[in-house]
Amino acid sequence: IEWKNVGNYSDILYEHDAGGEGIAKITINRPEKRNAFRPETTAQLIEAFSLARDDESIGVILFTGAGDMAFCSGGDQSVRGEGGYVGGDKVPRLNVLDLQRLIRVIPKPVIALVAGYAIGGGHVLHVVCDLTIAAENAIFGQTGPKVGSFDAGYGSNLLTRMVGDKKAREIWYLCRQYNAQQALDMGLVNTVVPLERLEDEGVQWAREILEKSPMALRFLKAAINAAADGHAGLQQLAGDATLLYYLSEEAQEGKKAFLEKRKPNFRRFRRYP
Numbered sequence: 001i002e003w004k005n006v007g008n009y010s011d012i013l014y015e016h017d018a019g020g021e022g023i024a025k026i027t028i029n030r031p032e033k034r035n036a037f038r039p040e041t042t043a044q045l046i047e048a049f050s051l052a053r054d055d056e057s058i059g060v061i062l063f064t065g066a067g068d069m070a071f072c073s074g075g076d077q078s079v080r081g082e083g084g085y086v087g088g089d090k091v092p093r094l095n096v097l098d099l100q101r102l103i104r105v106i107p108k109p110v111i112a113l114v115a116g117y118a119i120g121g122g123h124v125l126h127v128v129c130d131l132t133i134a135a136e137n138a139i140f141g142q143t144g145p146k147v148g149s150f151d152a153g154y155g156s157n158l159l160t161r162m163v164g165d166k167k168a169r170e171i172w173y174l175c176r177q178y179n180a181q182q183a184l185d186m187g188l189v190n191t192v193v194p195l196e197r198l199e200d201e202g203v204q205w206a207r208e209i210l211e212k213s214p215m216a217l218r219f220l221k222a223a224i225n226a227a228a229d230g231h232a233g234l235q236q237l238a239g240d241a242t243l244l245y246y247l248s249e250e251a252q253e254g255k256k257a258f259l260e261k262r263k264p265n266f267r268r269f270r271r272y273p
């Protein structure tokens, strides 16, 4: 598959498939730092994911890291200040949390393609993706308690839903590293493929997804997220229901009647059992 660049960024690559099939690829491009993120990286990721979200030609987003040594090694420790990660504007931030949330609410499947390390905050980034395809060289783990950090949000709670209570505690308390097969066995990833097949496998999964109904996929993502995301998850699901309703003649009748300054006629619409 061929990619065309659709953005100019310092820390990431944002590409679309050149054939216009509907696949976007977002790549953290700091291989010299094992794709650790600094505030500029997360800001650029948020921009690219938002563009992919709004682009109606895009149906699936692949999320990966440059090179084959790492998907992402978490927050860049060299710019970690007292109150978060410090970027060019000198303001300490933890805006990777906004990125995690964005990946959850984008109504399109996001597939993490993991080669090499997915560690720390980089591990959490694959956890929040809809699906994860691991290369045989992938290594997973959390490091927080080792480096003076933790993620008590998705990084703990969603992880627990995936691998179970005991395993999640083991991952966080011991900060061990797990290979791709171990990750598959504990339900942390969907499949493991040879490194050289990683992107092709992601594209194949994307193509299969692109044949499916976008609205059905949208609702399924929101539904599967809803319980874990509490009120925010319900809000997303509810918003999707409102979208569907807006598309109906029944909802249009309400708007038209208001604009035409007449009483709405809802009697012609069915009351399904």
Ligand code: 2NE
Residues within 6 Å of the ligand: 032, 033, 034, 036, 070, 073, 074, 075, 076, 077, 078, 094, 096, 117, 119, 120, 121, 122, 143, 144, 147, 149, 150, 151
């Ligand atoms: C990822 C890992 C295991 C790779 O090990 P290895 O041996 O393959 O590579 P090496 O030599 O450690 O790293 C290569 C270069 O990348 C830099 C290293 O400093 C090194 O630079 P040079 O010495 O060549 O100049 N590098 C790697 N990871 C980095 C990082 N996260 N920040 C800055 N530079 C990094 C190994 O490198 C590793 O364990 N990395 C650290 C993983 C980690 O602890 N990440 C932070 C967790 S906390 C977090 O992400 C977080 C959170 O908990 C809550 C909110 C937001 C973020």
